[in-house]
Amino acid sequence: MKRSLLVLLALLFVFFVPHGFAASPEELVEQGQAFLAEQKYRDAEASFREALKINPKSYDAMLYLGMTLNKEGLDEAEAILKGLLRSYPEDPKVNYELGFYYYRTKIYEEAQDFFENSRDLAPSTDLAKQADDYILQIEEAIKKAEKPWKLEFSTGVQYDTNVIVKSKSGTLPFGVDDESDWRNTFAFNGGYDALRTDKFKLNTSYSFFQTLHNELDDSDIQSHALKAKTQYRFEAVTLEARYAFNYTFLGSEKYNYSNSFGPSIIIPEGDELMTILTYNYKQTNYEDSPLFPTNSQKTGHTHIAGIVQTAKLGEMGKAKLGYVYAKNSAKEDFRQYSSNKTFLEYNLDLSGDFNFGIYGSYDRRKYDEIKGFDPKKREQDSYKALLSFEKQLNSYVGLMFSQSYINNKANMDNYTYDRAITGLDLKVRF
Numbered sequence: 276m277k278r279s280l281l282v283l284l285a286l287l288f289v290f291f292v293p294h295g296f297a298a299s300p301e302e303l304v305e306q307g308q309a310f311l312a313e314q315k316y317r318d319a320e321a322s323f324r325e326a327l328k329i330n331p332k333s334y335d336a337m338l339y340l341g342m343t344l345n346k347e348g349l350d351e352a353e354a355i356l357k358g359l360l361r362s363y364p365e366d367p368k369v370n371y372e373l374g375f376y377y378y379r380t381k382i383y384e385e386a387q388d389f390f391e392n393s394r395d396l397a398p399s400t401d402l403a404k405q406a407d408d409y410i411l412q413i414e415e416a417i418k419k420a421e422k423p424w425k426l427e428f429s430t431g432v433q434y435d436t437n438v439i440v441k442s443k444s445g446t447l448p449f450g451v452d453d454e455s456d457w458r459n460t461f462a463f464n465g466g467y468d469a470l471r472t473d474k475f476k477l478n479t480s481y482s483f484f485q486t487l488h489n490e491l492d493d494s495d496i497q498s499h500a501l502k503a504k505t506q507y508r509f510e511a512v513t514l515e516a517r518y519a520f521n522y523t524f525l526g527s528e529k530y531n532y533s534n535s536f537g538p539s540i541i542i543p544e545g546d547e548l549m550t551i552l553t554y555n556y557k558q559t560n561y562e563d564s565p566l567f568p569t570n571s572q573k574t575g576h577t578h579i580a581g582i583v584q585t586a587k588l589g590e591m592g593k594a595k596l597g598y599v600y601a602k603n604s605a606k607e608d609f610r611q612y613s614s615n616k617t618f619l620e621y622n623l624d625l626s627g628d629f630n631f632g633i634y635g636s637y638d639r640r641k642y643d644e645i646k647g648f649d650p651k652k653r654e655q656d657s658y659k660a661l662l663s664f665e666k667q668l669n670s671y672v673g674l675m676f677s678q679s680y681i682n683n684k685a686n687m688d689n690y691t692y693d694r695a696i697t698g699l700d701l702k703v704r705f
Contacts, residue, residue: 300326304335311343319343334363341372345379352376360590367397371406383413388590423468431460431675431700433486438494440692458488458495460700476506493526493566506541513541517555528564533557537579547587555579575605588621595620609646609653615639628667635660655685665702673702 298306307322323340326333337359344352356373363369374389387410394406436455466480482500502519515538522532537555544550557577561570581599588594599616618636625631635658642653658681665675681694 298325300330300333300336303329304333304339307336307339307343311339311346314346316343316347320347334359338368338372341369341376345372345376348379350380357590364590365396367393367400367402370396371402374406374409378409378413381416383417387413423471425464425466426705427462427464427702429460429462429700429702431698433458433460433696433698435694435696437692437694438488438491440694456488456491456494458486460698461485461487474508476504478504480504495526496530497524498522511542513543515539515541525564526566528566529562530564530567530570531559531561531573533559549585551583551585553579553581553583572607573605573610575603575611577601577603591624593622593624608644609642611643612640613643614641630663630665630667632663632665633661634663649687651686653685653687653690655683655690657684658682671704673704675700675702 303322303326307319307326310316310319310322320340320343323336323343326336327340330336337355341352341356341359344355353373353376356369356376359369360366360373370389371393374386374393377383377386377389390406390409390413394403394410397403434455434457438456438458439454461484463483464480465482466478468476468478470477480500480502482498482502484496484498486494486496488494499522500519502517504515504517506513506515516536517539518534518536520532520534523530535555535557537553539551539553542550542552555578557579559574559577561573563569563571579599579601581597583595583597585593585595595618597618599614599618601614601616603610603612603614605611616636616638618634620634621632623631638657638659640655640657645652659679661677661679663675663677665673667673675698677696677698677700679696679698681692683690683692683694685691
């Protein structure tokens, strides 16, 4: 009997006594803070993780775990701190630690934003002073790190369901027996800041784009673009002037070339909103070819005016809303048109190295005169949607998937068509 009683007491001790002495989340956090002060980061990390097992919503455990991971140089710090930021967006400590994470990983623009948030949320504190010190260091680092040039190369593959834009009731051009095709794409973009001061900037750039179709060689596109842009920043607005020259080949034939120029007024409205007023004049010359023997009828000029608003939505989202009016004049009256276009664009930076983008537009176009034997003047509504996902593999290389869809509805069937393009691109930036 005594032996059975002793066994029972031993079992009770094993199963219940340890629970009575188990550390609370608060005690584990205090223990972790002590390890952190002694720079015993692994021990501190273990304590904070143990606290989160008991209380997954512990603010202190999450904050100090993020701080510890930051000290250890581990990327997991970003996910922990951003998760905490969603619950405490106006917490100066969380913003400060995210600023430190991006400073450590040399993503200086993000770092500066979070340090500024931290400073503004806790003014006249030691934390604000530390944030200001980092902001000064970032500004110096940006000046040293900023290159006057940038380069981007990309190559990819696309599948286009309607390469030559065949209408629902139209026929294919002579010698063309398919309308969908695979193609490879190659692109290069290079820019150089010829002059840059605090108020003035002069930039020049060149871009090249080439498609190589699997079957429809006559639809291969090669384009070249030379651009120049200058900006001058006043206290309330920034004035911008642009010039661009474009030359495009279709297949092996010249297709068109254009010159365009115009001014813009950029009006910042606080830290999160900006309005852009823009005008552009474009002169385009089209060349006739065997595939497009009447292409030169489109030669003419276009006046383009628009307004765009950009807004920062939260810490990770950016939106752009715009309206553009265009008035085109051409050699032949039935080629002339006026259009009204609205568009919406949204980009979400999910983790610093993964970006999601969505774009949608609606374009209403009316032509001035009746073409040939058409029964009436042409009118069309064009809808476009684009989804993109980009994963940054490292500081230089990214992989992007895109899917676009165009639905063109006209008041005559021979101008109505659908088109979808699926693409996968590898990008290299310097």
